Amino acid sequence: AKGAGLAEAGDGGTMLKASPAPSKPPRLVASRFAMLTRFHAGYFRISLALSGQALLWRTLSDRSTDPSALHPLVQSLPSAAFVLLWSLALLTLFALCVLYVARCVVRLPAVRAEFRHHVGMNYLFAPWISWLLLLQATPFLPPEAPSYHMLWWAFSLPILVLDVKVYGQWFTRGRKFLSMVANPASHMTVIANLMTARAAAKMGWHEGAVAMFAVGAAHYLVLFVTLYQRFLGSDSLPAMLRPVFFLFFAAPSMASLAWCSISMSFDTGCKMLFFLSMFLFASLSLR
Template identity: 65%
Template structure:
């Protein structure tokens, strides 16, 4: 037990590992919105939202507090693509709050997540340019660069929940995420990814899934042939990637 606690403490202090503490709470918030008992403004939903959102905010305080107190040099040292998980956590929390009718809380968490994203995007160019020589992110974790796509796609869906419609802002965020998807797919960003399968490859699945969800909302709003074709292509790609990753995982189980 003591060894397990020491490992968790070291991961909590690690500049990459700490971001993965957001993952369970992101999953819980997504499951909360898809649960059959989820009804807006119900007592159980509100309690569960607080239970799942408070750890996200606590982790925000920990990460942002270090950034503010230790300065820009510390930020440029520890910022990495897995930092997008904290952005996604805030945006998923904002979406859940908006679906429950808590628009002010939703706007607050949405703003917090987007400010964090802008800070990380400012560092992203530096990260990308020094990718080949950087030792801040292991080669096996390079697929997490796809999380940049996920953050904007979730932001598009979260703003739709806040605004009540897939308006111009949601469309802009969707097209930004689509542009990043094309950029990462057509450039050599992943040229040095480790070819042997590892669990980090699952970082491809979630971004493509939320991008497909955003394209579905866009197609329902626009009702055009091209929009529906885009939705079908992204949805099929998302399902295909998920099936391939499942197959690779089963084949590489020890």
């Protein structure tokens, strides 16, 4: 009887412990919020890769491309494959943007912390770079269309706003501020300006393309010299982000493409930037 009483007491205790069943939905909601907390702008690297591949495919399939390149190989593939790749990049970028907007609503303090972080701030340029890549690679919209111009403004204005914020800090926070916060991920700001210049050149706006190229080139020189000198405290990049060192050759290669679109020819300046990017790529690969 005593054992039965203990069993009943144990069952009652179990029932009392198991009674708060409605606590599962809050846990589920909390887990979803935790996912939004772990999500950050660095995930837009996925959309950057897919959008870059879509633009590469579009460039190789263009009739103005040198026939001695991979043009015959790309032409042998079905055209639906390029549309599928472009659609996949678009859906991926749209999904990432929706997640980040949800993070801004639910985890606004985390977004503010990322906005102030010397590494995370640079990845806020990544979604707008991805949109500009997809805009230039789109098979459905010619650069002369008014909607193309409207989309260019929609994707370029956030880059200009972020430029004012980032470069304003470089100018006003003291002479040692840039040397303390500069890191290889800072090349994202330069690449965003150069990508904007290339898109402007494609739609025929020569002055806007030259202006954005000048801003990007000027700050690339400052950033390159700062990173090359390696001031004390500038080596503040986490170990998991070491692959962003390859952005060293992404900036001059993007500058080569942008200037080629502006000058309408692969002239000496484009070749200089291209060979510089190849040299930096070889240097990083051997290290």
